[in-house]
Amino acid sequence: MLFVLAFCLLAGAAGSMVYAYLIDRQETVNRIKIVENKTHIEEEFDPPADPGPGSVIKKKPCIVNDSVIPVYVRVRVVFSNLDAQAQCEPIKIKDSWKTGEDGYYYYQKQLQPGQRTDTVFDNIVIKNIVKKEDLVPFDILVYEESVQSEGFSSPEEAFARL
Numbered sequence: 001m002l003f004v005l006a007f008c009l010l011a012g013a014a015g016s017m018v019y020a021y022l023i024d025r026q027e028t029v030n031r032i033k034i035v036e037n038k039t040h041i042e043e044e045f046d047p048p049a050d051p052g053p054g055s056v057i058k059k060k061p062c063i064v065n066d067s068v069i070p071v072y073v074r075v076r077v078v079f080s081n082l083d084a085q086a087q088c089e090p091i092k093i094k095d096s097w098k099t100g101e102d103g104y105y106y107y108q109k110q111l112q113p114g115q116r117t118d119t120v121f122d123n124i125v126i127k128n129i130v131k132k133e134d135l136v137p138f139d140i141l142v143y144e145e146s147v148q149s150e151g152f153s154s155p156e157e158a159f160a161r162l
Helices: 002-023 082-087 155-160
Strands: 039-046 056-065 071-079 097-099 105-107 123-125 140-148
Touching (some): 039 140, 056 071, 056 140, 071 082, 071 155, 105 155, 140 155
Antiparallel strands (some): 039 056, 071 105, 071 140
């Protein structure tokens, strides 16, 4: 009998603590500020009037941060025509951009509001061994993405979380 009474007291005490835990509440107001992440591409581009073997085509793309927050940036550089890509020397990407396994180039610095990146590359060179009559018209497409840098230690980490 004493055992049953002790069990009932213990169960009642435990039950009242669980009940108190379940009904306890506290209100908190969380304020979330929405900030637009906006960037754009700027470039110096000087297309030659008559490109031929050995032509150096000036093209210097960079990214500008139009946001009010620091961002990380990545770009993809694509030839519009694979035959034309084979007719050009490999593009020399600048040291401040790191090649990712996903085909993007990652700018290795936080891009502060109003700042621009270093150029991704400076020019396109048509190989000397290509015959002029075999040249294929092409475009170089530069595609860019940006992500807020706060909370991340590298651009690769920030983009991996998307």
